[in-house]
Amino acid sequence: MGKISRRDFLKTVGGAGLVASTIPSSFLIDLYALTPTRKLSQVEAWFYKKLPDKEIKCELCPRYCQLGDRERGYCGARENRNGIYYTLVYGKVCAAHIDPIEKKPFFHFLPGTTAFSIATAGCNVNCKFCQNWQISQVRPEQVENFDLPPRDVVRYCLKYRCPTIAYTYTEPVIFYEYMYDTSVKASKKGIRNVVVTGAHINPEPMKKLTEVVDAIKIDLKAFSEEFYKEYVRGELKPVLDAIKIVKESGKWLEIVYLVIPTLNDSPEEIRKMSKWIIKEVGPDVPVHFSRFHPMYLIKNLPPTPVSTLERARNIALEEGINYVYIGNVPGHKGESTYCPSCKNVVIKRFAYQILKNNLRKGKCKFCGQPIPGIWS
Amino acid sequence: MGKSKVVMIKGKGALINNRINTKVISLMFKKGLSLLFDCNDFRDALNQLFSPSDRIGIKINTIAGRKLSTNPEISLTLANLLTRIGVRSGNIIIWDRTNDELRRAGYRLNFSGGGIKVFGTDTRRINYEFDLTIHKNIGSRFSRIQSRLVNKSISLAILKDHGIAGLTGVMKNYFGAIHNPNKYHDSNCNPYIAELYETYLIKNKNKLSILDGMIVQYHRGPSYHAQWAKKCELFIMSTDPVAADYIGWQFIEKLRKERGLPPLEEEKRMPYYIITAEKMGLGKANLNEIQLIEYEV
Numbered sequence: 001m002g003k004i005s006r007r008d009f010l011k012t013v014g015g016a017g018l019v020a021s022t023i024p025s026s027f028l029i030d031l032y033a034l035t036p037t038r039k040l041s042q043v044e045a046w047f048y049k050k051l052p053d054k055e056i057k058c059e060l061c062p063r064y065c066q067l068g069d070r071e072r073g074y075c076g077a078r079e080n081r082n083g084i085y086y087t088l089v090y091g092k093v094c095a096a097h098i099d100p101i102e103k104k105p106f107f108h109f110l111p112g113t114t115a116f117s118i119a120t121a122g123c124n125v126n127c128k129f130c131q132n133w134q135i136s137q138v139r140p141e142q143v144e145n146f147d148l149p150p151r152d153v154v155r156y157c158l159k160y161r162c163p164t165i166a167y168t169y170t171e172p173v174i175f176y177e178y179m180y181d182t183s184v185k186a187s188k189k190g191i192r193n194v195v196v197t198g199a200h201i202n203p204e205p206m207k208k209l210t211e212v213v214d215a216i217k218i219d220l221k222a223f224s225e226e227f228y229k230e231y232v233r234g235e236l237k238p239v240l241d242a243i244k245i246v247k248e249s250g251k252w253l254e255i256v257y258l259v260i261p262t263l264n265d266s267p268e269e270i271r272k273m274s275k276w277i278i279k280e281v282g283p284d285v286p287v288h289f290s291r292f293h294p295m296y297l298i299k300n301l302p303p304t305p306v307s308t309l310e311r312a313r314n315i316a317l318e319e320g321i322n323y324v325y326i327g328n329v330p331g332h333k334g335e336s337t338y339c340p341s342c343k344n345v346v347i348k349r350f351a352y353q354i355l356k357n358n359l360r361k362g363k364c365k366f367c368g369q370p371i372p373g374i375w376s
Numbered sequence: 377m378g379k380s381k382v383v384m385i386k387g388k389g390a391l392i393n394n395r396i397n398t399k400v401i402s403l404m405f406k407k408g409l410s411l412l413f414d415c416n417d418f419r420d421a422l423n424q425l426f427s428p429s430d431r432i433g434i435k436i437n438t439i440a441g442r443k444l445s446t447n448p449e450i451s452l453t454l455a456n457l458l459t460r461i462g463v464r465s466g467n468i469i470i471w472d473r474t475n476d477e478l479r480r481a482g483y484r485l486n487f488s489g490g491g492i493k494v495f496g497t498d499t500r501r502i503n504y505e506f507d508l509t510i511h512k513n514i515g516s517r518f519s520r521i522q523s524r525l526v527n528k529s530i531s532l533a534i535l536k537d538h539g540i541a542g543l544t545g546v547m548k549n550y551f552g553a554i555h556n557p558n559k560y561h562d563s564n565c566n567p568y569i570a571e572l573y574e575t576y577l578i579k580n581k582n583k584l585s586i587l588d589g590m591i592v593q594y595h596r597g598p599s600y601h602a603q604w605a606k607k608c609e610l611f612i613m614s615t616d617p618v619a620a621d622y623i624g625w626q627f628i629e630k631l632r633k634e635r636g637l638p639p640l641e642e643e644k645r646m647p648y649y650i651i652t653a654e655k656m657g658l659g660k661a662n663l664n665e666i667q668l669i670e671y672e673v
């Protein structure tokens with residue numbers, strides 16, 4: 001069997017130890033009770049144009065795939081059938097999990113709560129360092145999928161008392177319609193929606209998405225077009241535009257930067273990015289510098305030295321970003337939130353666990369400094 | 377290294393009223409092979425490429441439905457010729473990505489019965505390798521048909537225009553042997569098609585390259601559009617995949633010119649990957665180094 005199974009999936013993205021301990025066993029029972037489906041969805045896609053001769057042009061992401069009949073886009077999740085463009089992954093989930101919100105990571109969004117996390121197969125870029133390539137760099141029929149229509153996502157969320165749904169693991173842009181509809185349904189029940197994305201998306205769909213979700217975490221994979229071209233197979237500019245759109249929308253935004261030794265870790269690049277963040281979205285957007293582990297097509301580089309992450313964090317702090325974190329280094333002091341005013345620890349973390357929360361109504365309990373975020 | 381030989385073999389009456397005449401097809405294959413290897417009998421030609429103990433994959437192209445896919449009569453005729461040199465019919469697999477596509481193109485699947493096998497990579501128990509094969513810009517999981525079930529292969533591709541790559545030919549046909557072809561369509565599929573062909577699982581196994589030009593889609597491919605499709609009743613055959621694709625490309629350009637269409641280069645989709653493949657040493661892509669034999673049966 002070449003397909004990734006549920007068991008593999010849980011091992012791959014569910015992680016072990018701390019994470020596994022947060023999953024209610026009844027959830028696993030529910031998950032295993034679902035029957036895999038071989039049928040893909042045939043739901044008309046949004047954001048595409050019909051062209052002569054049954055061709056179409058997808059305008060969801062900056063690739064603008066132009067396709068003839070029976071062809072699929074770069075993401076592998078959309079197909080032209082007789083001149084109509086369809087999403088093949090609407091409600092066809094290849095990963096479902098209950099994760100700590102800190103795992104996304106969101107550090108300023110309902111800390112210590114869980115997120116019902118879902119993904120469908122496919123991605124509109126091809127990062128050579130992808131951590132979930134077994135489900136992102138495949139076509140939907142190459143993994144085991146389960147029917148989970150929006151109403152069932154909401155039902156599970158309520159059943160397992162998850163205050164949030166996270167669209168994550170692969171690239172939610174490619175399951176846009178499903179994410180959007182689920183968000184609308186969930187919001188009506190008081191459930192929050194967060195998106196974990198590389199934000200390789202066009203402005204119009206991005207704006208529309210911000211109308212229905214509560215927070216977006218954007219993976220800024222480097223601060224150079226060359227890197228995006230070579231290692232992401234995408235473009236930087238649309239990602240920067242998307243970051244600005246989220247900020248303008250007023251929805252909560254966090255940025256993650258995976259630091260890869262020798263490829264995107266130069267102090268100059270980190271400084272340039274920090275300056276851009278300050279200028280365009282302000283000093284209060286949390287920035288996470290995450291540790292890289294050799295994976296997928298980049299196996300010849302070592303994991304990021306902790307000193308490199310610390311250097312990046314120091315540069316960002318020097319430039320004036322208030323909340324700068326170090327990710328994937330459990331126990332590091334850079335995992336915690338510090339009050340920019342009195343410098344006390346406001347939220348003390350260990351990996352995905354909250355050890356201490358010194359926030360009182362969104363303010364530092366020591367000095368009263370407001371700490372931006374969604375806290376309740 | 378000498379010139380690469382390419383045979384363009386035409387068969388009048390090979391396709392009448394959308395029906396394949398297997399007698400003509402058989403004749404075309406036999407004569408084409410004999411010309412390719414300078415011998416009187418096609419069996420002598422096949423014996424230079426295959427032995428009776430081989431397990432041979434015939435990678436066909438069925439993405440575009442019944443009107444523009446490898447016709448079952450064509451691939452089965454070729455498979456039958458292979459049995460004439462002693463290859464066991466059960467050791468020949470006619471295959472593509474999915475069983476659905478094969479069915480839509482008119483194939484009757486045969487996974488475990490006797491005789492020539494016909495099935496897709498998505499057959500249960502087949503599928504793609506779990507591990508990636510990494511080579512230059514390629515990182516893909518291969519169909520287990522190509523990686524495990526066969527030790528030699530034939531690319532039997534449909535000759536057609538392609539909206540991004542410029543040309544679908546024998547090299548691009550192997551996009552159907554990997555799990556993620558959609559990831560290799562940037563910059564006119566260049567250098568991806570050439571680099572994929574260069575992987576050991578393809579380069580070392582592909583022994584014969586055939587472009588099926590019964591109907592040639594010279595514009596708006598890879599899907600079928602009657603107004604830009606021409607009945608040509610030909611095969612382009614070579615042991616050099618680059619040379620076969622090069623001749624196929626020139627043929628498409630010729631048909632486009634006849635219809636007043638601009639060259640592919642003007643439409644920014646020249647199949648530059650063919651030139652790249654030549655630079656990589658995978659074959660020849662210029663007429664000075666190709667011996668083209670045209671023949672009509």
Ligand code: SF4
Pocket residue numbers: 058059060061062063064065072073074075076078123124173174
């Ligand atoms: S979303 Fe998919 S089909 Fe649409 S432009 Fe992007 S990669 Fe292409």
